[in-house]
Amino acid sequence: MAEIAEKAGVGAGTIYRYFDNKDVLIIQLYQELERDLVATVQEGFPTGKPVRERFLHIGTKLLRYCISHPLYFRYIEQYHNSPYGASLRKDKIMDKSGDQHLFKQLLKEGIAERVVKDLPIFVHFALAFGPVISLARDHVLGLVTLDEELIFKTVEACWDGIKENT
């Protein structure tokens, strides 16, 4: 908290006028970042286009966001991997909000059209976002450098995992 106050150029006590305590600050910051992330992913969403195209839009937008906002990405990740984020997950996938809803809708459609495997939503989430998160982390840690081509190929490969083999 002291460090945050200093970087913010305010007194240590001032933070507590805006956030009840450290936990609240952490949670609110997360929620703000999440809103930003969701908004970015929704930008230019190709409504009405084939399932595959919409999937690729979401995947590439997400991966690009993570690697171009490394601090935000690390924060979101750490949040998810902390006690704070434990309860979060279920709500997120089950709720009808923002990004998640978009993706769930997409899958539902895909399953109905038989272009997507008939698997539980959690499995689809894992197949679609697991690799993206993992790779974004590697990029942020400097273990690999992702260019536009690699981003596209990766998301395409995720699609291959999800899509129904005809």
Place this chain on the structure above:
Amino acid sequence: MAEIAEKAGVGAGTIYRYFDNKDVLIIQLYQELERDLVATVQEGFPTGKPVRERFLHIGTKLLRYCISHPLYFRYIEQYHNSPYGASLRKDKIMDKSGDQHLFKQLLKEGIAERVVKDLPIFVHFALAFGPVISLARDHVLGLVTLDEELIFKTVEACWDGIKENT
């Protein structure tokens, strides 16, 4: 440390007879768990069988291990997402040790045989293990319940992501 001592039913100072300090304890515990994990994955490895079969072996063994040892899994995950594990990642993938080596060898072979997409190793790792980790976490948090069938289908889907589309 106090909590560990209490759960172990020993005095606070006793821990320090076995571990120089907190960091050493954390690191050694991780290394022990990792050895256990690698050993499990290698059990019954179908050497000589097709790439796909070997891939499915590794994937399912890993996923089963994670959900049947939820505490170990959570610990390993947290370790990776902590300052301790920061440097670990690159070494792990680049080194020729244990599990990683097995998997790298598999990919190399798969790429040579043109049954696996020609992508960088980090991308393959992400495609193969990202979903497994993500799903294991969901299972451990109680968000989904994986049975043997779902485990198999998930790893199969990972294979679909990795394999070359003919």
Place this chain on the structure above:
Amino acid sequence: MAEIAEKAGVGAGTIYRYFDNKDVLIIQLYQELERDLVATVQEGFPTGKPVRERFLHIGTKLLRYCISHPLYFRYIEQYHNSPYGASLRKDKIMDKSGDQHLFKQLLKEGIAERVVKDLPIFVHFALAFGPVISLARDHVLGLVTLDEELIFKTVEACWDGIKENT
């Protein structure tokens, strides 16, 4: 540290706003006391007067300071006899700062005038200050009570040890 905080009537953590850690506290306190001691010894220094008179000034001022500030004296002594003060000694005698410089200059002059024995500086330090410190300690411990006359006679005797026998 707990005891210091309590005697200071502050919380345990408050000390660390003023001193980075225990070592810094100990060192800074010493430096402050030393400055005070040196300033006292320099008060009314009879520049230009004979070597003997200047020597007596330093010796008596020092001895008086030690017995009138027993806590300061004990602290300085303990500091010198601790790992902190180990390296201090050589620097002190060799450096050209404060009190030490005054004394070294005095000796040099005395040796040139042949009123002081031609011995290494460390020996002179020992002859001049060894007895003063030893006696101050005795006084502080209540083993002897020094009055103005005894102070003078003692320092005079130190001078007898240092001065050249003609």
Place this chain on the structure above:
Amino acid sequence: MAEIAEKAGVGAGTIYRYFDNKDVLIIQLYQELERDLVATVQEGFPTGKPVRERFLHIGTKLLRYCISHPLYFRYIEQYHNSPYGASLRKDKIMDKSGDQHLFKQLLKEGIAERVVKDLPIFVHFALAFGPVISLARDHVLGLVTLDEELIFKTVEACWDGIKENT
């Protein structure tokens, strides 16, 4: 205590068969060293010879002992400068035992003969041993190197401090 046990090649608990506790060990070790020191100083003591000669014997023996047994010397010094040694001092000078007695006898005689200044015993102790201790410390710390000549000159200078100026 652990370190002592290890260097002694015994178990940690074994020490407590020979010493009730740490304090007792420290005190007994000191007493042993002191006996050794006193015995050394008394070796070849020139009973019946002039006061000056006897004084020089004690002083040089003492100084030589300190610099040739640096560890013993440091231990004795630290002991004196610790809470243990606080009470010790008075007893030592006032008691009629060993070394101290020898020295007190010497002074008494010297004062009677008017070859030694008529000063309290504590002052004489300071004048005689203060410089020796101080210089021994410097030698042990490597700040100065004492040879036989310097040892003699130093003790002679101590004598000059003590002796009556005729």
Place this chain on the structure above:
DNA sequence: CATGAATGAGACTTCATTCAT
């Protein structure tokens, strides 16, 4: 409203001592 000095619970660690073997 903002400040930042003060707080004190709690974290990690050490070490003299004990006691079952």
Place this chain on the structure above:
DNA sequence: GATGAATGAAGTCTCATTCAT
């Protein structure tokens, strides 16, 4: 008698939070 694993009080230090100014 000897051992050394276990102990736990006490030490240093951190940091989220408060409150007088």
